[in-house]
Amino acid sequence: MKHKAQATPGCAIIPVIHHQCIIVLILAGWLATDEVLGCNEYMVDTVTDDKLTASSIYNLNYPAAKARLSSTGWSPDKDEHDPWIQVDFGRPLTMVAVVTKGLNFKTFDEYVKKYKVRYSNTSVNWMTVFNGTNDEFEANSDRTTPVTNTLPSPIVARYLRLYPTEYYSYRSLRFDVIGCEGNANLKSY
Ligand SMILES: *[C@@H]1O[C@H](CO)[C@@H](O)[C@H](O)[C@H]1NC(C)=O
Numbered sequence: 001m002k003h004k005a006q007a008t009p010g011c012a013i014i015p016v017i018h019h020q021c022i023i024v025l026i027l028a029g030w031l032a033t034d035e036v037l038g039c040n041e042y043m044v045d046t047v048t049d050d051k052l053t054a055s056s057i058y059n060l061n062y063p064a065a066k067a068r069l070s071s072t073g074w075s076p077d078k079d080e081h082d083p084w085i086q087v088d089f090g091r092p093l094t095m096v097a098v099v100t101k102g103l104n105f106k107t108f109d110e111y112v113k114k115y116k117v118r119y120s121n122t123s124v125n126w127m128t129v130f131n132g133t134n135d136e137f138e139a140n141s142d143r144t145t146p147v148t149n150t151l152p153s154p155i156v157a158r159y160l161r162l163y164p165t166e167y168y169s170y171r172s173l174r175f176d177v178i179g180c181e182g183n184a185n186l187k188s189y
Pocket residue numbers: 131132136137138149150151152
């Protein structure tokens with residue numbers, strides 16, 4: 001490929017800033033921000049119980065379907081090395097944040113202090129969400145207070161998995177995903 005030395009009208013030429021480019025960039029930035037700010041539905045609330053699955057459960061009191069924020073909580077088998085809980089939205093959608101809480105079952109004081117997030121469209125190939133070089137998100141410090149982690153950038157995928165990595169007492173959690181239909185980054189008004 002030949003590179004043109006000549007300045008041509010366009011946003012790629014850094015020293016030459018055209019007014020129409022600035023306007024287009026400001027407008028694009030405003031639309032993108034506005035759209036993602038409006039992308040704020042609790043998406044796990046919208047799926048049926050069978051869309052929540054997990055690598056294992058501690059026992060029948062702690063199934064994946066009880067991982068909703070409004071329910072009692074999911075717990076994996078105590079011996080599982082790298083357990084996860086998954087939501088299948090059935091189609092790709094935009095996710096901007098993850099909310100977690102600890103267990104709400106009897107008086108057991110159990111919650112997840114750190115987790116990893118993976119996402120996929122196939123449930124075969126998984127991508128990990130990184131915040132810079134860090135792939136663990138700081139989560140709860142008690143079992144009742146919801147903690148929201150805004151993803152470094154919105155992801156568009158059908159499946160999301162949470163992998164508890166650090167915990168207090170036991171790897172028990174409730175969660176939801178804040179997002180919206182479709183690809184919010186591509187939508188325009
Ligand atoms: C991402 O990393 C930055 C810098 O370490 C930190 O301030 C921020 O809280 C992190 N965000 C999340 C969602 O973990």
